[in-house]
Amino acid sequence: MSPVIEVRNLRKTYGAGDTAVHALRGLDLTVEKGEYIAIMGASGSGKSTLLNILGCLDIPTSGTYLLDGIDTGDFDEEQLSLLRNRKIGFVFQSFNLVPRTTALANVELPLVYAGVRRAQRRERALAALDLVGLKERTHHRPNELSGGQQQRVAIARALVTSPAIVLADEPTGNLDTDSSREVMAILDRLHASGRTVVLITHEDEVAAHAMRTIRVVDGRVAGVLV
């Protein structure tokens, strides 16, 4: 069986000429199905750049990225949006919920774009909110929720489509210790139920949840700690 993620010689350059920033310089990475991986590294080392490319939110300057054995380089914008919708769940450090919209509507969002019917959509969104322990908060808007609760809504939104991989860029970066613990418990449960999880973190306690930690230095993978 092919790995869920297979990245070869990935490069990403921002800008051009003298001011060009080489965020990724020939990075290789393989993630097997069901793995739980933490990415660590100094600020500016290229972690977010890597994760954005893995989430199909951005496009590499060169190199190949196979997602579930499919070369994403061959995909056009329309197919990429389909990939993001079906195969990827992305959790941001800053939550990125649609403002002035209820938790339920936020979680339903990917399902709407997936063309899931209303009744089924509601059922699945409620189940996802239940899974993150927010069944009581379905009709609250983001500004009526704490940071930890917002992040749990965002995780519910990421897992509601049953994606092949869940990617999280410093999901606990903006949270206090208790909220962080809750969020990590949810990610642990996701992994336990067979989901592939890749997260970026600065904290060793968070990284300790993962099976494997990858260290990124200057846009390359420097070492793998098991």
Add this chain to the structure above:
Amino acid sequence: MRLVEIAAFAVRGLTANKMRSGLTTLGILIGVASVILLIAVGNGASSAVQQSIAGLGTNILTISPQRAQQGSTVKPLTTADAAALVGPDSPDVKYASPVVSAQATAGYGGTSYAISQFIGTDPHYFETTNSGVAQGNLFSDNDIQQARKVVVIGATVATQLFPGVDPVGKSMLVNNIPFTVVGVLAAKGSSGLQDADDMAVAPLTTTQNALTGYGSLTQIVVQARSADALPNAQAQVTTILNGRHKVSQTADYRILSQDQLLTARTATTETFTVLLASVAAISLLVGGIGITNIMLVTVTERIREIGIRKAVGAPRSSILGQFLIEATLLSLFGGALGVAAGMLGTQFTIAGIKPVLVPSSVLLAFAVSALIGLFFGSYPASRAAKLRPIEALRHE
């Protein structure tokens, strides 16, 4: 995904921020309404003037004294001139009424009122100018011969001086001279810039005695036998007056036909309309900039939201569709309210002018505003939809 879902996003987007949607609607409303209203006022003014002139009849010539030219002397227009215009030499002239006019202050009881036109003339004047009597009677030739102090007043004077009182038979002071009101003229209405009912008519002799003195007439108003006979009548009048005034080169009087008057006035009101149209165009522009502004702000503020939607897998077409529907709904709603407000506004008299709606202006204002709203509501959104999700999410 289905269109209904996209439309639902659009509606939710609008209702989620009522303040923003309300302001946008208001911007479009004001733009549309002001254009419709301004054009209606201009149109109302010009059509009122035209109506009032047309109401006077089309078979009238007005003769007035010409200002002195270099090297020529000016003979005054006299009652004798007027009398000479009716006779066997001018078969197409029906009547020629001598007219003097002045401003006068009238008083009755405790009230006083400044009448803008106090006219002295003969009884034919009423027929020539299509003036009918609403109450009482007109004065007669006999009143002129006896120089009786009788007066027929216009509707405005009647309401100003005699509120709730029947003026007929009452004695009214004109420049402190008592006149007996014998009749009230039927209302003609305002001609936009000037109130045709703010006047009073008395016998020529009495008016000259009391108010104007015996100098030149202000006008001679000639009625031709028919509208078709007007050019002949004009020629006959010219011949007679040239003879009497011994005119060799430039005439010391001026003849204006109702047609010419109409043309002159129409030109004036057209200028007025053009002026108002430019004001309207500017207000359309300003309204348009307002719409543009709020739409751009709205979309820019929401580029992050576009990024979020793209990140969870929204195809470009659905984002485009959502913002297009939002912009359409706002533009249509604001435009419709603006049309309603504009049409409501035309029901009121504005600065003495009764606005007359120009149907094409409704279409113009609506279309321009809707297109501006649509364009600036959806064009920036379509650009944002083309960004990579991460670029949209990072947008400041």
